[in-house]
Amino acid sequence: MMDKKIIFVVFATLGCILLTSALEVDTYDFLMPNVWPHRDELYLCTPIRISPHSNYYIVGFQPNATMNTAHHMLLYGCSEPGSNESVWSCGEMQTNEVDKMYNTASPCRSGSQIVYAWARDAPSLELPKDVGFLIGQNSPIKYLVLQVHYMHRFPEDKRDNSGVFLKYTKRRMPRQAGVILLGTSGLIAPQRVEHMETACTINENKVLHPFAFRTHTHSLGKLVTGYVVRQTETGDVWTLLGKKDPQLPQMFYPVVSTKPIERDDVLAARCIMNNTHDHVVRIGATNKDEMCNFYLMYWVENDTPLDQKYCFSVGPPYYYWNRARENLGNIPLSEI
Incomplete structure (x- = not known):
């Protein structure tokens, strides 16, 4: 599986749009790396590392999922991710069941907080003017971890890349968002x-x-x-x-x-x-x-x-x- 511990870089595979307020906003595709949900009721997590040298503000979320595929998704902000793997099993309430395909860990090892949540075909979310989630250099959020809950096992020939397109900017937002x-x-x-x-x-x-x-x-x-x-x-x-x-x-x-x-x-x-x-x-x-x-x-x-x-x-x-x-x-x- 591809390595998802990617450093957030302004010009890396990003699309740029200009809002009427002249706020430059980029898009990062935070998606599951073609995973195979091999059993029912599986929670999978994948991380990205935020560049420690810059501040970024997330100002919008565009889901890339359907309720037929994903029961729900959570986006965690972490000081440390729960695992160093590119993908791991991360059920919200761990059981004694051993997953033979994925290692098991919580979404965050430390500094856990919710940034975004999605379920039941909810639409995109755009934050109010001058509001953003601070991540990176001056934030306790050093990693983002995407968690997807798959209710049902996928066929062996089917893979999934559910996730969320993150809208973000480097321009300082005077109003920090929290959940x-x-x-x-x-x-x-x-x-x-x-x-x-x-x-x-x-x-x-x-x-x-x-x-x-x-x-x-x-x-x-x-x-x-x-x-x-x-x-x-x-x-x-x-x-x-x-x-x-x-x-x-x-x-x-x-x-x-x-x-x-x-x-x-x-x-x-x-x-x-x-x-x-x-x-x-x-x-x-x-x-x-x-x-x-x-x-x-x-x-x-x-x-x-x-x-x-x-x-x-x-x-x-x-x-x-x-x-x-x-x-x-x-x-x-x-x-x-």
Whole structure:
């Protein structure tokens, strides 16, 4: 397989376009190197190394995949990749199963953060004006790792190059983008509608400007909702960030409220799941399992994004908002 640890170079196999703002944007084709998904429920990762001598800002993402081929894709930013291989097996929840074709490792060895996510034939994403994900010299992101989840085994004569075309520039963006992922562990009892909930307090002295959100579940998800909770003397005030049926294209949608998020505000997310099966369904890596994820994309002005990249709870039956250490009040009722 071809070596994908390629240094990001401005003029290497790139197409250049000029935007109306005179921002020069190049394209990098970050694709799986003709891999063979040789078994069901396979997660594969491939990396690129960013040049340590320059800063780059990712300003757009154009997916090169279909839901018939890839269940979902994640783009990780890493300080170190999970492996030195050109491709490796990188299931989100590793099992004891030994893969005879690919070595097994996590997407990142250190410095893991989500940069982009795609599923269900979601379209391209272009970031707002003057907003970009900083990678390279002055960023903790020294590598990008593309993870693709293949639900089904491919025929022996078929290979895949799913991935994403990255739009980037060397021009400094005054607004750095970041993503925080809210999610849960837990289980859903048989024949039950369950609320899977999580919440975390912002403990950093930063002002976040939310601009997009994305939801992700598997087949049992009915509605995923994200909020900002501001605790006031008269009670907790819940502001909707976004809600979406996760069975729709799992793209990044504009947030409902762009009101800045500040220190001591609480981010909260809820997935409403309907388990029509006669068995327990748990959070896990395969399509037979479930996931409850709410991605919030934001920017900060002349600052760096949150050090906190993830906000997870243990989920049901042990965790709900009314048991959260944030002592949440005025909790919204079920929306279905």
